[in-house]
Amino acid sequence: MLSALSSLQPRQLAAQVLNFALVLSTAFMLWKGLSVVTDSPSPIVVVLSGSMEPAFQRGDLLFLWNRGLDTQIGEIVVYNVRGKDIPIVHRVVRRFGGGDTQLRLLTKGDNNAADDTELYARGQSYLNRSKDVIGSVVGYIPFVGYVTILLSEYPWLKTVMLGLMGLTVVLQRE
């Protein structure tokens, strides 16, 4: 296999590498395009914990929309805790402000006993809709996100998958 690769001339080798680069960059650009359309930095997230059962199970894939800025009580939002990079999926239980003043939200997981005040950063009692929330859930697919959970728990899987994909694309000439 590799001997077939070494017998290629420079232009042909460049063309094969280009195929792989285009696969990666198209995937990335599609993701960024979706990001821009939904106005959310991460338009598709995976549920990592069981705090929203029975509505969402661990491993569900959620689709977010961030252009509905007047979030109502009962909507499910995804937010980042200030200072940490972990997105949390919970339901809005209280809202303050809105209209001319900043909209602030209090959230609580369906399967949790207490609201999220403990989870927020020190000194933070409410979420700021425009700064902390990255979107509200508009749809979901169950189970599909388990692959992402596996990839984050075993990070070497990512390298292996990427390596295999790269090898097959560069070496085949279908």
Next chain:
Amino acid sequence: MLGRRHCQLFSVNTFDNNIIAPLGVSWSLDPVSELEQRRAVMTSSPKVAVYSLSDLKNTTDDALPNYLTSLKVAQNHNHTDVRLLLGYLAVVVSGVTFYFDYTLGFDKTKYWTAWAVAAYFVLNGLFTWWIWRVEKGIVFQGSVKGQKLLLYSRTEKHIPIYHLTARYTSPSAPSLWQEVQLQAPFTRWFTADGFFVAKPFQQWLASEIPPIGQADPGNVVEEIGRGDGSARAMNVQPGRVEEVLDALKDASGRMAGSQGARSRRKA
């Protein structure tokens, strides 16, 4: 005399059983030198999976510019260069977007990311259009002795026939394009084992495409028997079929005779 008969029988028999006939048999009438030639072929080129159409086509497509550049035909890489340029430009756009998004975060780069995504898909569209409409299967572009030459190849799904379209100009009329459409089964230059044999391929190209024939007159072969005479066409000659059929008739006649004697004895 016996060796000659043996060669011809072998070639017709396997032609019946299999689409792919061993090419080495019809090369020469002398069985010894035939073995030497086959040994030479096997060491020179890598083995190809004979039932994989894409392998056959890719090997042939790779051999074509090699042969032409060995004839000192100047190769023009324009089409490949444009394709690589469009493709890598798109990749660079996506790379830059990734870098800025990673370092500055989504909110700050939102506006520029939107434009980058649009630019990327426009470039990707141009790239796809270039491959699909303009390149259209081009495998070689160049010029020889003032004649421009373009070669396009294609195959149809699951049919092992190589279609080659050649467009060329003559030095006296540089803006007049002539077109020749050729097809040949891959069996013409691949052995049953999957080895690529350069000679029949080169002869086919030189005989059918005039500018190549002019650059390589030694390989021009005509089926009728006229022409250079120094090289022989490398495939089964239809003219020798009669002798082979006679030989088969004799052999089966002998067999039928002995069976008839046996049955008479039984009765």
